[in-house]
Amino acid sequence: MAGGRLDDPEWLVRADPAEVLAALEGAADRPEVSAAAVYRASSSLHQYLGAGVRRQVLALDAARLGNAGFGARIAGVDVAGEPPSRWTVDWATGALFDPRIRLVIADPASPLACVATAVVDGRPVAVTGSATGTVRMWDLATGLPVGDPMTGHTDDVWAVTTAVLDGRPVAVSGAADGSVRRWDLAAERSTGILIAGVDGKGVVAVATGTVEGRPIAVAGNGKVIRAFDLATGEPMWHVVCAGSFPAQHALATAVVDGRPVVLTDGADGGVEGRMVVVTGSGDETVRIWDPATGLPVGEPLTGHTDCVTAVTTAVVDGRPVVFSGSFDGTVRMWSAATSTEMAPAVFFPEMVGAVAVAPGGQLLVGFDRELACLSPR
Structure with a gap:
């Protein structure tokens, strides 16, 4: 018998895994059976x-199995050193465990390639893209889908x-077909193609921002990053990245020390235009570049041990x-001003492909x- 230990978060986190695994079959009641399922995940x-890492993974798996309350108890366990x-996990989709969720996700065999956040009709939502060529919304409070998948792209x-254009929440998406589309999130429909194709290559990264009061969108493929007017689609400028690795896998915008910047992760490369490029990918780093000088800002952001696949920005405690996120299964948090890591990495049991911060x-x-x-927390 497990002796009442299986539903003890402190024991699950701190005990030797071999000892816990040996006790799982002896789950004595429903709470212990639920805790055993969390550990087995x-x-x-x-x-x-x-x-310390086991604590975070167990909290995530508890949420994936629909027991976020138990996950919060696990996240609160003290670990020496x-x-x-x-972070506390509010919810997770759990598609690998719950067959009902497989019916909700359009293509459960395809990883989520991207995620962003917005507020639509007063409700915070996540906006995702998938290999089905669709864009869809999810309620951040419940994790349930909002409306039907939005169609328009012909490939992944x-x-x-996301952004706000003329007072309305919009999304901008890039696809393997080389197109960039704008979406009216309140109306749940596409408002047209902004770019029909970028050099015949798929668009792997998009971002939005404001330059001198003008809303812009930025799209990147393997070697070129292009900026264009968000409202009209008019081209504005572009950056050509050099190097032997793909130029970027992700793109975001921010303001550092009062300067608008564009953040990407990719390979070391030249910088042209009025923007900042954060490079990584092949050398597993994230770098921030000053567009006015073409020089890096601070030291490389090191810590990932595999390709950096996602990047986003936010203001935390008044700081950019x-x-x-990386194929190494971690999400890391960096100061954009000092190029230093601000907190321990958050670990996930699979490769991380998308990261976003909600309002x-x-x-x-x-x-x-x-x-x-x-x-x-």
Whole structure:
């Protein structure tokens, strides 16, 4: 018998994984059966994780199995030598565990390629793109879909971002067919193609911002990053990235020290135009570049151990922050002003392909076929 330990968050986090695994079959009641399911979800990983990382993965798996309350208790466990967990998992899709959710996700065999956030009719939502060529919205409070999938692209949607245009929430998406589309989120429809194709290559990154009061969108493929008027689609400028690796996998905008910047992750390359490029990808780093000088701002942001696949920005405690996600299964939080890491990495049991920050400070993470929503503790 497990002796009442299986539903004890402190024991699950701190105990030797071999001891916990041996006790799982002895679950004595419903809470212990539920806790055993949480531990089994990533049981192949626990023996390789320290208690601090195991705490975070167990909290995530509890939410994936519909027990976010138990996950919050797990996240609150103290681990010797580790700082308190910064994030609580509000919900996670759990498509790998619950067959009902497989019916909700348009293509459960395809990983979520991108995620962004917006407020539509007063409701905070996540906006995602998938390999079905669709864009759709999710209620951040419940994790349930909002409306039907929005169609228009003819190939995989690789990138999505959001903005407000003339007082209405809009999304901008880029796809493998080389097109960039704008969407009216309140009306749940496409408002047309902004770019029909970029050099015949798929668009892997999009972002929005404002330059001298003019709303702009930025789109990137393997080597070129283009800026254009968000309202009209009129081209504005472009950046050509050099180097042997793909130029970028993700794109975001921010303001650092009063300067508008564009943040991407990709390979080291030249910089042209009025923008900042944050490079990474091949060398597993994230870099911020000053467009006025073509020189890097600060030191490379190091810590990832695989390709950086997603980046987004936010203002945290009054400071510009970069969040980056990687194939190494982590999300990292960096100071855009000082190029230093601000908190321990958040670990996920699969590769991270998308990261976004909601207006309320929630962190949206797409990992493999799953989507999770985390709140600061």
